[in-house]
Amino acid sequence: EIMMTQSPATLSVSPGERATLSCRASQSVGNDLAWYQQKPGQAPRLLVYGASTRASGIPARFSGSGSGTEFTLTISSLQSEDLAVYYCQQYVTWPPAWTFGLGTKVEIK
Amino acid sequence: QVQLQESGPGLVRPSQTLSLTCSVSGGSVSSASFFWNWIRQPAGGGLEWIGRVYSGGITYYNPSLKSRPTISVDTSKNQFSLRLTSVTAADTAIYYCAGQTIVVVNNAFDIWGQGTVVRVSS
Numbered sequence: 001e002i003m004m005t006q007s008p009a010t011l012s013v014s015p016g017e018r019a020t021l022s023c024r025a026s027q028s029v030g031n032d033l034a035w036y037q038q039k040p041g042q043a044p045r046l047l048v049y050g051a052s053t054r055a056s057g058i059p060a061r062f063s064g065s066g067s068g069t070e071f072t073l074t075i076s077s078l079q080s081e082d083l084a085v086y087y088c089q090q091y092v093t094w095p096p097a098w099t100f101g102l103g104t105k106v107e108i109k
Numbered sequence: 110q111v112q113l114q115e116s117g118p119g120l121v122r123p124s125q126t127l128s129l130t131c132s133v134s135g136g137s138v139s140s141a142s143f144f145w146n147w148i149r150q151p152a153g154g155g156l157e158w159i160g161r162v163y164s165g166g167i168t169y170y171n172p173s174l175k176s177r178p179t180i181s182v183d184t185s186k187n188q189f190s191l192r193l194t195s196v197t198a199a200d201t202a203i204y205y206c207a208g209q210t211i212v213v214v215n216n217a218f219d220i221w222g223q224g225t226v227v228r229v230s231s
Contacts, residue, residue: 001172001173032215032216034214034217034218036156036218042223043205043221043222043223043224044156044205044218044221045221046214046217046218046219049214049215049217049219050214050215050217055214055217055219056213056219087155087156089156089217089218091215091216091217095169096158096161096169096171096216097171097172098158098216099158100155100156100157100158101155102155103155
């Protein structure tokens with residue numbers, strides 16, 4: 001099983017500042033990496049797939065980068081509505097044994 | 110726009126079988142454009158992929174769940190379902206149905222239901 005490790009567990013950022021979230025895979029996943037946002041009481045929402053492609057309707061302030069084992073989600077200018085837990089997910093394994101990280105909680109400072 | 114809605118009992122007895130249904134609207138469950146999945150999340154915890162079904166009935170499951178889950182499609186009702194046998198308290202979670210638009214997002218999950226809470230307790 002590919003383990004996904006996210007850091008930090010909690011990130012406190014002031015509105016308008018940049019937030020940088022990290023995700024590390026226990027072995028290479030190429031570019032088969034997605035990021036999700038989960039607001040309190042809601043289902044997750046796809047933000048980024050293919051490590052760097054924004055999903056439909058996602059604001060440009062969200063960007064993904066990285067490949068192999070190291071990935072980053074950047075929120076360029078944090079908005080109050082970005083309060084959420086962010087998860088990374090690998091989907092390289094076949095047959096499927098897709099796994100998620102434990103999440104990074106983004107708080108508004 | 111495809112939308113998903115889960116339904117099923119909120120309480121299941123230990124050792125019994127959990128059964129949930131996901132209703133698909135705005136699209137067809139038999140479409141070749143989508144894969145259909147179940148994902149769960151324990152309270153305050155992370156996400157765990159349970160399994161996937163394709164319209165042709167081909168299924169894949171998380172190896173960690175052994176042979177407990179079964180996912181199937183009912184094209185007459187435009188639904189897909191999850192059965193999970195021999196449940197224990199560890200199966201208590203929010204259960205989400207989720208879709209993958211194959212040619213767009215590969216194996217990421219771009220369509221989600223709102224989730225349904227299932228508690229395993231006697």
